[in-house]
Amino acid sequence: MTDENVVYVGNKPPMSYVLAVTTQFNTGTSEVVLKARGKAISRAVDVAEIVRNRFIPEAQVASITTGTEELPRKEGGTTNTSTIEIVLKK
Amino acid sequence: MTDENVVYVGNKPPMSYVLAVTTQFNTGTSEVVLKARGKAISRAVDVAEIVRNRFIPEAQVASITTGTEELPRKEGGTTNTSTIEIVLKK
Numbered sequence: 001m002t003d004e005n006v007v008y009v010g011n012k013p014p015m016s017y018v019l020a021v022t023t024q025f026n027t028g029t030s031e032v033v034l035k036a037r038g039k040a041i042s043r044a045v046d047v048a049e050i051v052r053n054r055f056i057p058e059a060q061v062a063s064i065t066t067g068t069e070e071l072p073r074k075e076g077g078t079t080n081t082s083t084i085e086i087v088l089k090k
Numbered sequence: 091m092t093d094e095n096v097v098y099v100g101n102k103p104p105m106s107y108v109l110a111v112t113t114q115f116n117t118g119t120s121e122v123v124l125k126a127r128g129k130a131i132s133r134a135v136d137v138a139e140i141v142r143n144r145f146i147p148e149a150q151v152a153s154i155t156t157g158t159e160e161l162p163r164k165e166g167g168t169t170n171t172s173t174i175e176i177v178l179k180k
Contacts, residue, residue, distance in 0.1 A: 041132040045172045049158045053170075064154040066176075068139045080143075082135045086156075 005029055009036040009044040017047045022055045025090055031062070034086040037069065041084045048086045062087040095119055099126040099134040107137040112145045115180055121152070124176040127159065131174045138176045152177040 007020045017034070024032045036044035052059050065085045070078040097110045107124070114122045126134035142149050155175045160168040 039129070039132050041135050042129050042172065045131050045156050045174060049156060049170075049172045053158055061156065064156065066135050066139060066151065066154065068143055080139075082132065082139045084135055 005031055006033045006035055007047075009034055009040050009047055011040065011043075014043055014046045014050060017043070018050045018055065021047065021051050021088065025051075025056050025059065025088075030090055032088045034088065035083070037083050038081045041082060044084055044086055048088060051088065056088075056090055059088045059090040062089040095121055096123045096125055097137075099124055099130050099137055101130065101133075104133055104136045104140060107133070108140045108145065111137065111141050111178065115141075115146050115149065115178075120180060122178045124178065125173070127173050128171045131172060134174055134176055138178060141178065146180055149178050149180040152179040 005024060007017055007024070009017050021032050021034070034044045034048055048061060052061070064087075067083045067085075069081050069083050071081050073079050095114060097107055097114070099107050111122050111124070124134045124138055138151060142151070154177075157173045157175075159171050159173050161171050163169050
């Protein structure tokens, strides 16, 4: 899989990511991966649910995996952040 | 599975839920389910990651499922909220 199919979910309103995912599916992609970190994780789940319930009913959650990333802190040292990866397939 | 094994993740600090999960595993339970809604979803993922990385290394994520719940609004009508269910097993 190439990076083209990845949508990084950040702090924008959920609908901008919903649009990105829907556009990818509508251009013939059969798999889109949502990735998010920290507080954006809830938003990534929202995006997956909105896509499935309102826009692409045939899309299914193929897998969800979570992980931990070490990010450097401004003050030095590192801080741990959770990550999520939601694979949508249709 | 009975409701005893379910930990509902809300707005408390993550460590209070980590403690709840760790306590359940240490009293002999082999499966604990984390449930959360809306913005608490990110915290539920944090709790699962902290339990696995720091407290119960043999715990694994058996499954993660997401869904949508319709909640009534004060002003009338309903609003959709995303949900997550993370099953941890050791």
